[in-house]
Amino acid sequence: MNMKTLTITTCQTYPNPSDNLTTLAETLWAMGIECHIQPWQNVQKSEAILPLAAWDYAAEPEQFRHWIQRLAQQGCRFINSVELILWNMHKGYLCDLQNQGIQVIPTVYLAAESTQIQQAIDQKGWQDVVFKPAIGQSGKAVVKYSQGEPLPDLSPYAQGLIIQPYITEVATNGETSLIFFQGKFSHAVRRQPKPGDFRANSAYGVTISPITPSTQLIQLARQTLEVLPDMPVYARVDGTVLDDDFLLNELELIEPALYLHTNAQATQRFADVLKMWNNPSPLA
Helix, strand or coil, rough: CCCCCCEEECCCCCCCHHHHHHHHHHHHCCCCEEEEEEEEHHHHCCEEEEECCCCCCHHHHHHHHHHHHHHHHHEECCCCHHHHHHHHCCCCCHHHHCCCCCCCCEEECCCCCCCHHHHHHHHCCEEEEEEEECCCCCCCEEEEECCCEEEEEEEEHCCCEEEEEECHHHHHCEEEEEEEECCEEEEEEEEECCCCCCCCCCHCCCEEEEECCCHHHHHHHHHHCCCCCCCCCCCEEEEEECCCCHHHHHHEEECCCCCHHHHCHHHHHHHHHHHHHCCCCCCC
């Protein structure tokens, strides 16, 4: 059974769809799929939901979680399973992947308590580290911290804190993002932070450039998808290339920018996957 209707969600904070989403919706309409775009907070029912621009869920994660669970219980189907979405909301997933043998930028997850934070950094022997909120988006409250400095304001980390060593190559080499549809590589970009910054996020002046990754790099990125309980319909695998290694920085399974405009076939490729997608068990 092919999908007939689809809702692509934006959010109340950023309700207007990007050109990429508008083009995707137009492509789906032309293929016979009734496609609507509206903020996730307003979606009460839909055959299928693609939460691709829910760019404010980190500000109200419990509301977002309850919304997903409520709609799934009502029979709405999410593109990417509910299990994957809820797991991917909390960056503790990086520790899960690390424990499964994926080469992740070394990651520690803690409650936001200053004594634990200092102990963890001392134990790892890290001099410069990066703090990230356990539930966060778009580089918000991602800060660099060096031993001996006063700890930053910990209030943005009320839901937990991710600590990683600061890796200079993140700033110099940028971040490589590989996009997969149904486990098959589609296209890739390099996200280059602006000079003097290390955050590869649009809010901080990142430069996006299409790239052609090596077969080896694609295989290394896909290994992350292969350890998941089910193959995501769409995924963006972000990492830092160090010589012949690929260190995972983020695995984006909810609302990543997919940079469809950077590849001439990407929008149609994704639309074809969506048209043929079928998930008969939304509560899996």
